[in-house]
Structures are given as structure tokens and as C-alpha cells.
Amino acid sequence: MKQFEIRPLVEINIGGFDASFTNSSLFMVIAVSLATLFLILSMRGRALVPGRWQSLAEISYEFIAGMVRDNVGPEGRKFFPFIFTLFMFILFGNMLGMLPYSFTFTSHIIVTFIMAIFVFLGVTIVGFAKHGFKFFGLLLPEGVPWYIIPVLVPIELLSYLVRPVSLSLRLFANMTAGHTMLKVFAGFIVTLGFLGVAPLLIVTALTGLEFIIAFLQAYVFTILTCIYLNDSLHLH
Amino acid sequence: MAQFDPSTFSPQIIWLVISFAILYIAMSRFALPRISRVLEERQHKIDESLKKAAAMQSEAQAASEAYDNALAKARAKAQDHMRNAREKAAQEASQRQEVLAERLAGDIQAAEKRIGEAKGDALSRIREVVVDVAGAAIEKLSGEKPAAKDVGSAVDDALGGRS
Numbered sequence: 001m002k003q004f005e006i007r008p009l010v011e012i013n014i015g016g017f018d019a020s021f022t023n024s025s026l027f028m029v030i031a032v033s034l035a036t037l038f039l040i041l042s043m044r045g046r047a048l049v050p051g052r053w054q055s056l057a058e059i060s061y062e063f064i065a066g067m068v069r070d071n072v073g074p075e076g077r078k079f080f081p082f083i084f085t086l087f088m089f090i091l092f093g094n095m096l097g098m099l100p101y102s103f104t105f106t107s108h109i110i111v112t113f114i115m116a117i118f119v120f121l122g123v124t125i126v127g128f129a130k131h132g133f134k135f136f137g138l139l140l141p142e143g144v145p146w147y148i149i150p151v152l153v154p155i156e157l158l159s160y161l162v163r164p165v166s167l168s169l170r171l172f173a174n175m176t177a178g179h180t181m182l183k184v185f186a187g188f189i190v191t192l193g194f195l196g197v198a199p200l201l202i203v204t205a206l207t208g209l210e211f212i213i214a215f216l217q218a219y220v221f222t223i224l225t226c227i228y229l230n231d232s233l234h235l236h
Numbered sequence: 237m238a239q240f241d242p243s244t245f246s247p248q249i250i251w252l253v254i255s256f257a258i259l260y261i262a263m264s265r266f267a268l269p270r271i272s273r274v275l276e277e278r279q280h281k282i283d284e285s286l287k288k289a290a291a292m293q294s295e296a297q298a299a300s301e302a303y304d305n306a307l308a309k310a311r312a313k314a315q316d317h318m319r320n321a322r323e324k325a326a327q328e329a330s331q332r333q334e335v336l337a338e339r340l341a342g343d344i345q346a347a348e349k350r351i352g353e354a355k356g357d358a359l360s361r362i363r364e365v366v367v368d369v370a371g372a373a374i375e376k377l378s379g380e381k382p383a384a385k386d387v388g389s390a391v392d393d394a395l396g397g398r399s
Binding site for chain 2: 004022024032046080105109
């Protein structure tokens with residue numbers, strides 16, 4: 001579909017690698033700029049009693065801070081900036097995608113996969129740095145009868161290794177499917193003529209749903225990162 | 237699907253890393269410390285205000301207790317005064333009554349004495365009158381003036397027999 005196509009805006013080539021500034025890159029830059037402007041400009045007043053924008057920034061901060069505190073605990077404090085960045089990046093990417101004629105960079109599997117693999121590798125490194133070889137204990141829940149171990153460990157290992165795939169696929173599939181569905185129903189509006197009112201109503205409802213999904217998927221990606229991080233820090 | 241075209245992977249990865257790194261730096265260096273500082277300041281201010289309010293409340297409570305104490309003391313003192321005054325007044329009244337009763341008793345006695353005297357006086361005078369009347373009556377009847385001594389003894393006889 002046209003809305004998912006990557007079009008280079010400025011052709012750049014670094015050492016044989018294609019590093020062109022594409023429409024996807026443009027929306028990444030816009031998302032980063034908007035998120036930064038939002039969080040910095042809204043806090044400019046540093047008011048004791050916050051205004052609307054400052055409240056919004058503080059709510060975002062406390063939302064993620066609470067998520068990290070509840071799911072990771074006090075040790076998660078130093079990962080808070082990363083998790084906050086992750087949430088803002090995905091949220092702004094998803095929300096910008098809701099604008100007509102815009103590009104949703106989170107609807108590309110490579111983008112979500114790179115983020116997921118980064119989280120996966122980071123969490124694994126944190127686990128080994130903290131627990132050394134005991135980190136393999138993650139694959140072996142306590143109190144398991146010995147005869148189940150040969151079956152359980154491969155299952156646990158597989159479920160651990162599949163984490164980046166499920167994490168990236170979930171976000172990519174939700175975004176792609178949502179936009180495709182909107183496109184399909186919107187296509188019916190004109191072809192059905194007068195009866196097009198029905199798909200129009202559906203598209204209207206779906207648009208609301210897509211906004212919820214845009215937020216929800218950012219939330220899910222972030223909270224799963226927190227849960228994985230908690231596993232690495234505290235094992236089971 | 238455009239998503240599975242590997243030729244678009246490298247520019248996406250490169251720009252994802254660049255933009256994500258920039259956002260991370262912006263968040264961790266500038267945005268988040270600022271927000272956390274504002275939140276901390278607010279928490280600090282709230283804690284301080286709460287502490288101040290608690291101190292003020294305890295102060296107010298102490299003042300109210302002192303007031304209650306003073307009030308109770310004043311009330312007790314007033315009641316004491318009232319009781320004293322009442323007792324004193326009652327004492328005085330009974331004293332006065334006694335004095336008055338004494339005086340009245342004296343007066344009554346004196347009056348009775350006077351009455352007795354007057355009665356005796358009157359009685360003695362009656363005898364004289366009787367003697368005179370009897371003498372005069374005898375003189376009128378007999379034409380002769382009796383001796384005062386005889387009349388007197390006769391009257392005394394008559395009175396004495398009666399009294």
C-alpha cells in the first residue's frame with residue numbers, strides 16, 4: 001500500500017550503505033522534535049502549581065515512573081530515562097501516524113524489530129552483568145520436580161528467545177493492520193455511493209479505536225520492557 | 237508489502253538509531269531532570285507546609301487547653317467566693333436574729349414588770365378608794381364620821397375574804 005512505502009527524500013550513501021533520509025526518517029525526526037519540544041517547553045514555567053501543558057508533562061513522567069517503580073522496583077531507576085524515551089518515541093510515532101497523509105514508522109517491522117532486539121540484548125546483558133552464570137536460573141523456576149527439567153528448560157529458553165520477535169511483531173502488526181483496515185473501509189465509502197454512510201460510520205469509530213490502540217501499543221511495548229528488565233534484575 | 241523490502245532496511249535502521257539516540261539524550265539530559273526537580277520541589281514544599289500546619293495545630297490545641305484550664309479555675313474561684321459570701325450572710329443574719337430576739341425578750345420582760353407594777357399600784361389605789369367610798373357612805377347613812385382606821389380594817393376584812 002502506498003502509505004507504507006519508503007521514499008527517499010535525500011539520497012545519502014555512507015561507505016556503501018544506503019543512509020538516505022526517507023519519509024520514515026522525516027517522521028522520526030518530527031516525533032523526536034515534538035516530544036522534546038513538548039517536554040521542554042511545557043516545563044519552562046517550572047510552576048509550583050502546574051498549568052495544562054506542565055500537568056501533561058508531569059503526568060507522562062509520573063505514568064512511566066510509576067510503571068518502572070511498580071514493575072522493576074528501585075533498581076529500575078537508572079533505566080527510567082531509556083524506558084521513558086522508548087515510550088515517548090513509540091507513542092509519538094503511533095500518534096503522528098494517525099494524521100492523514102503522514103507516515104507511521106512503527107508500522108515497519110524493521111523499526112520495531114531493532115527496538116525489540118535492542119531491549120532484548122540490553123536486558124540480557126543487564127542480567128548477566130548482575131547475576132553472572134546464575135542468570136541461567138531464569139530458565140529454571142524454583143520447586144520444579146527434576147524429571148520435568150529436560151522439558152521445561154528448552155521451553156523456557158525458547159520463550160526467552162522469542163521475546164524480541166513477539167515484542168516487535170505485536171507493535172508492527174497492530175499498526176499495519178489498523179491502518180490497512182482504515183484504508184479498506186475508507187475505500188468502500190465512495191464505491192458504495194449513498195450506502196457509503198455505513199462504512200463512513202465504521203471508519204469514524206475505527207479512527208477512535210486506532211487512537212486507543214496507538215496509545216495502548218506504546219504502553220504494552222514499554223511495560224513488557226519493564227517486565228523483561230525485572231526478570232533480568234530479580235530473576236523469578 | 238513495503239515492510240518486507242530489505243532495500244529499505246538500512247536507511248530505516250540508521251535513522252532510527254540516530255533519532256532515538258537524540259531523543260534519549262534530550263530526555264535524560266534536559267527534560268527529565270527538569271521535571272523531576274519540579275516534582276521534588278513541590279513534594280518538599282507540600283511536606284514543609286504539612287509540617288507547619290501540624291505544628292500550628294498542636295499550638296492551637298495547647299492554647300485551647302490553657303483557655304479551658306483558666307476557665308475552669310476561674311469558675312471554681314467564683315463558686316468559692318459565692319459560697320463564702322452566702323455563708324457569711326447566713327451567719328450575720330442568724331446573729332442579728334439572736335440579738336433581736338434577746339432585745340425583744342428584754343423588752344417583753346420589762347413590759348411585763350411594768351404591767352405588774354401598774355396592776356399592784358391600781359390594786360392599792362382601789363383599797364384607798366373603797367375606804368374613802370365606804371367612809372363617805374357610812375357618814376351619809378349614819379350622819380357620823382367613822383374613824384378611818386375602823387373603815388380601813390372593815391374593808392380589808394371584806395377584800396381579804398374575797399381575795
